[in-house]
Structures are given as structure tokens and as C-alpha cells.
Amino acid sequence: MAAEHHNGMQCNEFDALLSDALDQVLSGPKAQAFQAHAKTCAVCGPLLAEAEAGKRWLEQLVEVEPPVHLVHNILAATTGIDTARLHAPATAQTQASWFDRLRNWASLVVSPVFAVVKQPRFAMSFGMAFFSLSISLSLTGVKLSDVRHADLRPSAIRRSYYETTGKVVKYYENIRFVYEIESRVREFKRATTPAEPAPEKKDNHQRNDNTSGQPDDKQQRNYSRGDSQVILAALPDNPPVVRFASETQATLRRML
Amino acid sequence: MEDAQLAAMLVRRCVAGDAAAWEELVQRYNRRIYNICYRFAGSADDAQDLTQEVFIKMYRTLKSYDLERGAFMTWVTTITRNLLVDHFRKTKQDRMTDSLDTAPSEQEDAMPLSDRIPDHGPSPDAHSQSREVGETVQRALQKLSPDLREAVILRDLNDLDYREIATVLKVPEGTVKSRINRGRAELARLLQRTYKQVM
Numbered sequence A: 001m002a003a004e005h006h007n008g009m010q011c012n013e014f015d016a017l018l019s020d021a022l023d024q025v026l027s028g029p030k031a032q033a034f035q036a037h038a039k040t041c042a043v044c045g046p047l048l049a050e051a052e053a054g055k056r057w058l059e060q061l062v063e064v065e066p067p068v069h070l071v072h073n074i075l076a077a078t079t080g081i082d083t084a085r086l087h088a089p090a091t092a093q094t095q096a097s098w099f100d101r102l103r104n105w106a107s108l109v110v111s112p113v114f115a116v117v118k119q120p121r122f123a124m125s126f127g128m129a130f131f132s133l134s135i136s137l138s139l140t141g142v143k144l145s146d147v148r149h150a151d152l153r154p155s156a157i158r159r160s161y162y163e164t165t166g167k168v169v170k171y172y173e174n175i176r177f178v179y180e181i182e183s184r185v186r187e188f189k190r191a192t193t194p195a196e197p198a199p200e201k202k203d204n205h206q207r208n209d210n211t212s213g214q215p216d217d218k219q220q221r222n223y224s225r226g227d228s229q230v231i232l233a234a235l236p237d238n239p240p241v242v243r244f245a246s247e248t249q250a251t252l253r254r255m256l
Numbered sequence B: 001m002e003d004a005q006l007a008a009m010l011v012r013r014c015v016a017g018d019a020a021a022w023e024e025l026v027q028r029y030n031r032r033i034y035n036i037c038y039r040f041a042g043s044a045d046d047a048q049d050l051t052q053e054v055f056i057k058m059y060r061t062l063k064s065y066d067l068e069r070g071a072f073m074t075w076v077t078t079i080t081r082n083l084l085v086d087h088f089r090k091t092k093q094d095r096m097t098d099s100l101d102t103a104p105s106e107q108e109d110a111m112p113l114s115d116r117i118p119d120h121g122p123s124p125d126a127h128s129q130s131r132e133v134g135e136t137v138q139r140a141l142q143k144l145s146p147d148l149r150e151a152v153i154l155r156d157l158n159d160l161d162y163r164e165i166a167t168v169l170k171v172p173e174g175t176v177k178s179r180i181n182r183g184r185a186e187l188a189r190l191l192q193r194t195y196k197q198v199m
């Protein structure tokens, strides 16, 4: 804008006051000088008219309605992005917490047991207990494989209990039978041996002196179970020798 | 003042993670921002996209907004204006590649605004007439240079004061006033010519 001077006001000064004049905030001597410049300046006069017209045109423009989905779209684009960003780790956290909760629960239940079992002395006791149990079971005829495949229904358990109990009782009876026989044998021994305690001793001495003590020892044993047994035992092999042997024995007894 | 205090309160709540406060900010400011974008870009579709971009940028930079330093509306308008400048540069490049050998002034002469104004018969009612006027003014506004256009939009359509506009545009207040004057005058010249031809 040319720096022309009209009525004490330059064109750039007019330009600076133009908007205020249109806003109707210009008053006093400034407003008078402004109006005077507008009337006389060939550039600023039309500018005032056009600016005023332009302002009125713009006042014709009414506010337009935004699209109905604008707010929704903005919220989806903003909080949507945010929820995708913030809620993703949150969701992962909830999922993780489920696993954590389950794991914690499991460890709460299991870990004390394992903690005890993991200790060497308990592990040893555990092992020993299992070992002795398996030995006891195998002695009674129960195989671990059978136990593993055992039917665990109450009736089946009852049946296996009675079977096992029967086996244990049989085992016990067998052992009792063995001990009974052994004790009877001991009683029989005691009943037969007191009659000749000394000759047995002397016999032992003789046998110790005798270089060929092996057959004598055999015979001596036979004696302890009765003479008839010895004879019967000797008969099939060589009756004369046996007879001789019994004769020798009788002779020996007579000599003693 | 009351508006600025409310905005400041909403911003504080948003920064604290209050989704409802953010929604209220969107509800309160979407119309204003949409209108700036629509008047500058001249297209409802562009205005919608631009408004969305403005709010996305706002949402991301809300924490950086200094409540003490400036009015919320100035901050929001600055974001909007910067996006409009980017948009203009982009579309200007598109337009230039579209018609390389046609000078804008020649195009303007060859295709005056009146050619695009619908046939004038007696208007059925005042509403449709004002709508037609509005469309004509909007088209004229599109012919203003972006510097003048943004100045008159912020002043005459958004009622920002010269100081606020100076802050948004980062130019002295005198420059703002000068642009507004020239923008208004240019718009009037464009519309005067149009209506002279029509009438």
C-alpha cells in the first residue's frame, strides 16, 4: 500500500485501523481522521468499501453441521487407539494372571510335598519305604505290575485284599509248619541223645584219631536217628559191609 | 473465561486418564474445528478427515499442552491450522500436477464462479436462497490465497481476536489485520463480479 498522506493519515496507518473501524471500536479523532482519509484516498476508499462488503458476505456463512458419525469416529480413532495400546497389555496381564493363579494354586498344593520329598533324608526314607513295601509285596506274591493294573473298584480291592491276606496267612502257616517240624526234630534229638552222651564224645575222639573218619561220621549221624535207619540206609549199597560195619560198631560199643 | 477454565479442567482430567473428559472435549470442540476445516478445505469429506486428524494429534499431545501459557482454543486452532497448511501443500501439489500448463488466473477467467452457480429462477424460499448464497461465498473463499483465507476464517467465522490469530499464525498483529482487510476486500471483489454477471 502506498505511503500516501491524506488528511494527516498515511495509507498504512489507515490499513492498521480498518479492522477496528469495521469492528466499530474506533472513536474520537482517530475515527475522524480515518473517515477523512477514506474519502480522499483513491486506494483506501475502495478498500474500505470492499472490506466492509466482504465482511458482510462472510456473515452470511452459517455454521455447518458436522457429519453425525464425526464424534464417534474421533472417539474410535483416539480412545480406540489408546484402548488398543493400553488394554492390550492389560488383557495379556489378565490372561497371565489366570495362568499365574493356577500355577500359584498348584504350587501351593504340590510344592510343600515336593519340598519335603526333595530333602535327601526324606527322599531316602521314601525310597526305603517303597523298597521294603515292594519286597514285602513280592514275598507275598503280589507283583507291582499287578498292582499297577489292579482294578480299583471297591469290590476288586476287597477281593485283592482277601487274596493277599490269604497268601500272607499261607506264608505264615508255612513258616509255622517249618518251625514246628524243626522243633519236633529238636525234641526227638533230645529224646534220643541223652542215653549215650559219653559214647558220642568218645566216638568223636575215636573218629578224630581215625584217619578214615568220613564214613564213620556218616554212620554216627545215622546212629543219632536210630540203628534201624542206618541199616536200612546201608542195605541197598552193600549189605555185607553194612553188617560188618554194624558188627564193628557193636564190637566197639562192647569194648567201650 | 469460564469456557477457558472449563477447558483447562477437562484437559487436566483427560491427562489423568478420564475418558469421559476427553469425550466432553470432543463434543465441545468438534463443531468448531470441523467448520474451520470445512471453510478452508471447501469439502465435507476433507473436513471430516482433517477434523479427525486434529483430534488424534490433540489426544497425543494433550500432556504437552501448557495450561498456564495459552488459551485452549488457541492451542487447538494452532493444531488445526498446521494440519490445514500441510493439507493445502499436499492438495496444491496435486492440483499443479493435474493442470501444469493452465495458469490459475487463466482458469479463473475461463471458468468464472457464476458458471458453477445453479440457474437462477425465483427461489422457492429464503432458506434455499441463503443456502445458495452460502455456497457461493464458500466457493469464493476457496479462491482466496491461503494466507488471506485462513485470516478471514479465523476472524469472521471463528471470532478469534487479532492477538489470538497472531499467535496461531505466528505473525505480528498488524500483519493479521492487513491480511483480514485484503481477504475481505478480495472476497467482495470476487462475489461482486459473480453477482454482476448473474444479474
Ligand SMILES: [Zn+2]
Binding pocket: A004, A006, A010, A011, A014, A037, A041, A042, A043, A044, A045
Ligand atoms: Zn490511502
